[in-house]
Amino acid sequence: MTEESAQTPILEARDIVMEFPGVRALDGVSFEVYPGEIHALVGENGAGKSTLIKILSGVYPSGSFKGGILFNEKPVRLFSTRDSEELGIAVIHQELALVKHITVGENIFLGNEICHYGIVDYDLMFSESEKIIAKLGVTLDVRSEVVNLGVGMQQLVEVAKAMRKQCRVLILDEPTAALAEHEVNILLDIVKELKAGGAAVIYISHKIEEVFQIADRITVLRDGKTVATDPAGSWNREKVVRAMVGRDLTDMFPVVEHTPGDVALEVRNLSMEDPEVPGRTLLQDISFSVHEGEILGIAGLMGAGRTELISCIFGIAPARWEGAIRIRGKEVVIRNPADAIKAGMALVPEDRKQKGLCLILSVLENLSMVHLDEFCTGGIVDAQGEIHSCQKAVGELGIKTPSLDTIAETLSGGNQQKMALGKWLLSAPKILFLDEPTRGIDVGAKAEIHRLIGELTAKGMAVVMVSSELPEILGASDRILVIREGRLTGEFSRSEATQEKIMEVAM
Amino acid sequence: MVFILIAMWLFFRWRVGDFYFSGESIAKLSRDMATWTILAAGMTLVIVSGNIDLSVGSLLALVVGTGAFLIAPEEGMGISAGWAILIALLLGALIGVYQGFLVSYFRIPAFIVTLAGMFIFRGLTQKVSAKDPRVPDDCCVNVLGFSYVPPLASWILGVISCVILASLFLYGYKRRKQLGLDAGKPVFVAGKILLPSLAILGFVYKVNQYRGIPAQTLVMLLVMILMYFIAKHTKFGRHVYAIGGNPEAARLSGINVEKTTILVFGFMGFLTGIAGLVWMAQNQGATQKAGEWYELYAIAACVIGGTSLMGGRGSVFGSLLGALVMATVIQGMDYTGLQNWMQLVVRGGVLAIAVGIDVATKNPAPWMKRLQRTLFKRNG
Known part of the structure; x- marks a missing residue:
């Protein structure tokens, strides 16, 4: 890479205006990225980041928006993702686009299989795949099915796929949302290496620390407009947040001194076998308790057993388990989620799209799903009463939706997450489990969800929160448990917990 | 869907003739x-x-x-x-x-x-x-x-179902107003009652020209x-x-x-x-x-x-x-x-x-x- 080539942007968007019915998603946005540069794009959900990416990658075809795209200073018209791929633009989306039940190698060459007269040359394909994977500096069997890999590894397969295409522009949309700390570092190192090799990288993330770690320049979008584009050095965390939300975010985690009451939930000696590997334990002898009016944070790496622990308590254990669960001192048997709900528990699962919501149903149907009984007499639903309650809930939770009949899918991530939480609150639970409550949602919505959680706790609800984001665990929890490889390895109060102490027992 | 249906009816009316819209045919x-x-x-x-x-x-x-x-x-x-x-x-x-x-x-x-x-x-x-x-x-x-429901009984059935339909809609309308919800414009509520009622009564009128509502x-x-x-x-x-x-x-x-x-x-x-x-x-x-x-x-x-x-x-x-x-x-x-x-x-x-x-x-x-x-x- 010479100085000159760095002077001209490889990909440039000029004065892009994109309108959807009723919304102007992008309003005159200009954006460019140079070879050998990592350009971070940040903004709240709905700020227009994804729309911009979809325009740059040809998802929204030329003609559906106003403004121009220049590649190497020449105007181009992209009509499909195929067109952008030919130019060497590769996108790694937030939701992985891998085919689960075929091998890593086949995925890397998906759509570009190495063929002789239409017959796939597997040997060549796998050996090429191995070369690419080796470049990434990880060990991975290219003949194993993708479904057997963790989310982190799957993300790397996506990167390998992009590298195979010899991309000149790599766009990463929230690549680390689902990754654990050490997987994030591997990915960031690889991105830096690609940059050193002359590739231009557009990096989208909600995690501001990460952006500062990696970006050369940062562009902040808000409401479809560019707030500012500046070298990373001239930004700092507060400045970025202010630019994103357009106001000072004084308190992400309201530090409220909760006064814990009686023990709400007690778990004794919980052990579970690994459903996939007989003989291996996934959870070993875990005991803890949660008080009313307390937020208990559970930290740990991916795969440490945090989600499984909650699953056991909520009646959806993936395998046989032993141990005792007591609710307010009384031992209970939970065989399925219905039992758990009857016992006063609620669970906002990790993956709102797969498990939390019925995306193709309406806001109303989603909100009233758990506590439909509240409006039922003899199995018949009182439609008006239901609408009334749900409308109240929408107001209280601050869900931004055109109407109750709006399909859940069309709402932004933050609003979906509020819905996934709100469906449990029509009749207040005693114990609330939150698994990654703010994954992949913007700063504003995050703050609102934490405000809600704080309010609920103040009213005496016991909250158990699992999160991979240490700042969140540290900011919100009254007490923190750390799990490593299925064992409880640490417990901290709010005052004694630090990022370092937690990582020390988690790794 | 309703438009497709009406278009097809008109098409067959044109091909088949008067008989197509007769009570017997319906x-x-x-x-x-x-x-x-x-x-x-x-x-x-x-x-x-x-x-x-x-x-x-x-x-x-x-x-x-x-x-x-x-x-x-x-x-x-x-x-x-x-x-x-x-x-x-x-x-x-x-x-x-x-x-x-x-x-x-x-x-x-x-x-x-x-x-x-x-x-x-x-x-x-x-x-x-x-x-x-x-x-x-x-x-x-x-x-x-x-067998057929005799014409008079068919009329009674038709009218009863219209009345039930209307009262259900009106009840919902009232309930919504009570709870302070958006009840919709009265014109639309009236339309929602009138259109199906017309369809029901029209159907009864037609089949009564034959022998009444078929069982x-x-x-x-x-x-x-x-x-x-x-x-x-x-x-x-x-x-x-x-x-x-x-x-x-x-x-x-x-x-x-x-x-x-x-x-x-x-x-x-x-x-x-x-x-x-x-x-x-x-x-x-x-x-x-x-x-x-x-x-x-x-x-x-x-x-x-x-x-x-x-x-x-x-x-x-x-x-x-x-x-x-x-x-x-x-x-x-x-x-x-x-x-x-x-x-x-x-x-x-x-x-x-x-x-x-x-x-x-x-x-x-x-x-x-x-x-x-x-x-x-x-x-x-």
């Missing part, structure tokens, strides 16, 4: 579609729950065969019609429950369970209906066949109303939509997915039983070929009516409209004297085109959007 249309439209009502729930039932045609034949065999004095056992009806309905419901059980607890895909059922029940039918059992002329089941049609309409209510306004119905939308999320919300699935198939079986009785009355007995293709008519009606095969979306009312489309095509082609092979081709074509139009309006493919844009630009 009564026949509504009568002939009754059996498989009842199946379509149950099928809507099955498809919305994310499943499919390919066995209903064969199951209908088995119910008909069993019922007729039990009643028939010569070819069968000659027991009283009351018992035979009860046994036939129970048989349908039990087989439905059993299929639901296989789907939910053994995790065999519904497609496979009911495909197997389709063979099994057809085979059993060939055994029980081997002698084509006949139902005697004086049997009470025949009421469902070719089968009445059964069909009652089933449709019942299933509409179950789907929209009961806890069970809402759970069906939830498990069709996302079974995992439904389970985590405390919904018993297995029980709901079994109930859905149970309903389907029970409705197949009812449809079977109607079929038996229409044909005064059983044949080995009873209900052939009916599963496909039922599924086609649902799909034309906007029910998504992926589950989670659809409505019983839509399926009724879809069934009307299918019935209109079938009857219209009979009137125009199209050859049998041609009729099948047209039926398939209508299915594909109707669903194609539906998809194109709701979720167009990228090239369609592009085409729309270019066309729009040239015009404007």
